[in-house]
Amino acid sequence: MKQFRGALLLTLTALIWGTAFVAQSLGMDHLGPFTFNGVRNFVAALALLPVILFLRRRKSPAAQPGAAGNYRKTLWLGGVLCGVALAVASSLQQIGIQFTTAGKAGFLTALYIVVVPLLGLFFKKRVGLNIWISVVIAAVGTYLLSIKENFTIGTGDLFVILCAVAFSVHILLIDRFSPLVSGVELSCVQFLTCGVLCTVAAFIVEQPNWNDILLSLGPILYTGLMSSGVGYTLQIIGQKDTPPAVASLIMSLESVFAALSGWLILGESMSPKEAFGCVLVFAAVILAQWVRPTAKPRAATCRSEVAGGK
Numbered sequence: 001m002k003q004f005r006g007a008l009l010l011t012l013t014a015l016i017w018g019t020a021f022v023a024q025s026l027g028m029d030h031l032g033p034f035t036f037n038g039v040r041n042f043v044a045a046l047a048l049l050p051v052i053l054f055l056r057r058r059k060s061p062a063a064q065p066g067a068a069g070n071y072r073k074t075l076w077l078g079g080v081l082c083g084v085a086l087a088v089a090s091s092l093q094q095i096g097i098q099f100t101t102a103g104k105a106g107f108l109t110a111l112y113i114v115v116v117p118l119l120g121l122f123f124k125k126r127v128g129l130n131i132w133i134s135v136v137i138a139a140v141g142t143y144l145l146s147i148k149e150n151f152t153i154g155t156g157d158l159f160v161i162l163c164a165v166a167f168s169v170h171i172l173l174i175d176r177f178s179p180l181v182s183g184v185e186l187s188c189v190q191f192l193t194c195g196v197l198c199t200v201a202a203f204i205v206e207q208p209n210w211n212d213i214l215l216s217l218g219p220i221l222y223t224g225l226m227s228s229g230v231g232y233t234l235q236i237i238g239q240k241d242t243p244p245a246v247a248s249l250i251m252s253l254e255s256v257f258a259a260l261s262g263w264l265i266l267g268e269s270m271s272p273k274e275a276f277g278c279v280l281v282f283a284a285v286i287l288a289q290w291v292r293p294t295a296k297p298r299a300a301t302c303r304s305e306v307a308g309g310k
Contacts, residue, residue, distance in 0.1 A: 002241040009238030010250040013231050018257025020227035027219030030212040033094030034202035036220070037087070039213055041195035043224030048188040048233065055184060071181065078177030079189025085173055086190060086232075087197040089166035092159050099156025108160040110142045110255055115168035116248040123172065127245045134288040135245070138252050141280025144273050145255055168248070174236050175244040183237040190236075191228060249288045256281050 027036050097105050113135050117127050177186060202208050213220070239247050256278045263270045 006238045006241035007246075007250055009234045010242060010247055011253060013234045013238060014251050014253035015257045016226055016231040016234070017251075017254040018259075019261045020223055020231070023219040023222040023227070027216045027223060028094075030215040031208070032202060032206035033091065033098075034198045035206050035208040035213070036216065037090050037094065038195050038198035038202050038208075040220050040224035040228055041191045041198060043220060044228035044232070045188050045191035045195060047225050047229045048184055048191070051184055052182075052188060055182070074177065075181045075185055076189060078173065078181060079186050080193045082170060082173050082177065082186065082190040083193025084197065085166055085170035087194040089163050089170055090194070091198065091201065092163035092166060096156045096159030096163060099154065099159070105156075105160050107142050107145075107147055107255075108157055109164050109167065110252050111139070111161065111164040112168040112171065113138050113142075113248045113252045115165055116171050117245040119168050119172060120244055125172075125175075125244060127243070131245050131249075131288055134249055134284040137287070138249055138281050138284035141277040141284060142252060142255055144277030144280065145259055171239070171244050171248055171251075174239050175247070178236050178240045183240065184233055187229075187233040187236050190232070246288050249285050252281060253285060 093109060117135060259274060
């Protein structure tokens with residue numbers, strides 16, 4: 001049931017991210033990428049504060065993990081590291097999108113489904129043959145879904161490829177820290193860190209002002225509350241019970257939901273090639289869930305890997 005809940009939460013995460021593309025595009029009409037990312041992450045962090053207070057009040061003082069110094073140290077270490085990875089990934093993506101097409105950017109970003117299991121080998125997170133087969137199927141499906149032109153690698157594409165590597169590191173960091181601390185608190189620290197870093201970068205290379213921020217208030221609130229606040233928090237909670245390689249496959253459904261929402265809501269056409277790509281990604285996710293390699297229980301693995309503190 002925990003694995004099913006984790007998969008369900010990650011699927012909901014992909015749905016939120018996939019349908020938030022329009023809001024992200026509109027937000028960039030008046031703001032630079034660093035300003036937009038900075039403000040939306042501060043909105044997400046502020047939105048989670050009342051949730052954190054509510055959850056803490058429901059626990060008895062003896063059950064408060066935040067009372068332990070080790071817990072706070074692990075929370076801030078994990079939150080800051082995840083926030084740095086998120087800031088780097090989202091910034092590289094926004095920079096790359098300026099020099100490449102949306103389809104290529106979507107496909108190259110989704111390459112984290114390949115990078116995550118490769119990086120996981122360095123952390124002794126081996127995956128079964130069914131996962132590798134699923135990765136190949138999902139990569140082919142995402143290519144068919146996203147690429148509509150001749151595929152070449154340019155400067156913008158290189159930024160987006162680096163973005164995929166940064167998102168892979170982010171997924172692995174969440175996998176390491178999410179079992180140790182509250183998912184909501186980890187998410188809040190992550191957004192605060194990302195917001196600070198992006199805002200500093202905005203004042204260095206952009207000229208943020210309140211008028212432009214107010215003009216983009218709608219997209220900022222939607223992406224800050226839903227795509228960041230809800231989406232990334234669900235990712236952290238869902239990854240507690242899901243191996244990182246499988247989690248990356250499930251979250252690759254973002255490109256499928258983006259295409260389906262464009263077809264259903266905006267009336268955009270979908271070619272047979274794109275529809276087949278959607279089917280392949282769905283099939284890859286189902287295959288990854290259907291056959292499980294034999295492994296130690298996740299809780300025991302986490303305890304053995306982390307002695308005192310994705």
